Amino acid sequence: MPIDFLKRLGLFFVFVLAQTMVLGRIHLFGYATPLLYVYFVAMFNRNYPKWAVLLWSFAMGLTIDVFSNTPGVAAASLTLIGVIQPYFLEPFIPRDSVDDLRPSIRTIGMVKYVYYITVLVVLYCIVFFSLEAFNFFNWMDILKSVGGSAVITLLLILTFESVSSK
């Protein structure tokens, strides 16, 4: 268990640094920002304690928030993803698979994985940008941000997935 915990902690820092140093500064066309840290939550394997998933996602969201001066925005939206992930993963898993299966292209197949990750990322982007834009009702801007960021995040995640599954 401690080994698993340490590995995840390492991964946590890699994601935080990647986001705050590089990815968070990219604003393609002024709208598309890769929010790669959703991948961290999507990676939790089946039957991982639900409370632990929640705490990890909350910690990740809060750390991102502190760096980008958006207190509560990423924390609230990522915790939401963290509570959905275990339930949402269940229907994609083949019946005769191992208990601690990690969702990836290799384990659940390309089509299912793309579907799984797309829903999580799009949902995250919608919640994140709506919360961020709270007092700034400009629907076109929110939609553009959601669309742009979701697409670029998905592209990144799928690239990582296809590289690591080989």
Next chain:
Amino acid sequence: MHNLLEFLQKYHHWFLFVVLEIVSLVLLFQYNSYQGSVWFSSANAAVGKINEGRAGMESYFSLTHVNEQLTMRNFYLERQVAQLRRLYGELTSDTSVLERQELQFLGQYHLVPAKVITNELDKAENLITINCGSADGVDVGMGVACGQGIVGVTYLVSDHYTVVIPVLNTSSRISCAIRGHGYFGVLRWDGKDAGVAYLEDIPRHARFKRGDWVETNGYSSIFPPGVLVGKIETVYNSVDGLSYRVKVRLSTDFGRLRDVVVINDKSIEERVRLLQSARDSLKLNVKE
């Protein structure tokens, strides 16, 4: 009782979820009030250190350009000073008075140099973090400017870092005037183009033209009078038709902001106290 415990055990992660969401939302709403917590922002020491390292690295890449700009600006200012001094000398045939006045004027403001360590342009509520804090004499509500012009107002201050609300923040309001005409209004940003802001509440009888300079007017006691803001690009009517809404091309390039100064006005305390007492007495009068 047993059932309750079982229920709690089965659904404990839902309670955890609710608690965490409440914590996030409290953070979200609390921070929107003016005095938020320093700990959950980039003004906290650990985050500041990391960002400072990154900004230090990045700043090397733009040194050439910064140097170029500084030289240009320096040249321009020197020429202006020389010209003004000549004009003043011609008018009064006494140059020493002006120098004394200049020194006195500058002595009133204590300038704290700082470096920008985080900067954003893409949001409606952009914030900037700079690497000086209360240890350097910075306090909440001080003006921040750079060589090209106005930047913003300090918002959260920790020991060594400060978060600034720049002009490019929809909640920023800075009192400005049109140079040479004296008409003043409030500078606001609409959350779209990072190169323009809008000067609102300019009276209808004001006469000015496109290309006029906009500068701070010194009424707010945050900025000294005469800090450059930008150039007038287009003039619109306000929504209610009672005043002008002026589109200002900002002279500060927020995209490549590196070196700034915090303006610490020593007379601010006195002015705030005076204003407060004036307001209090007004309230008393109304009650009577």
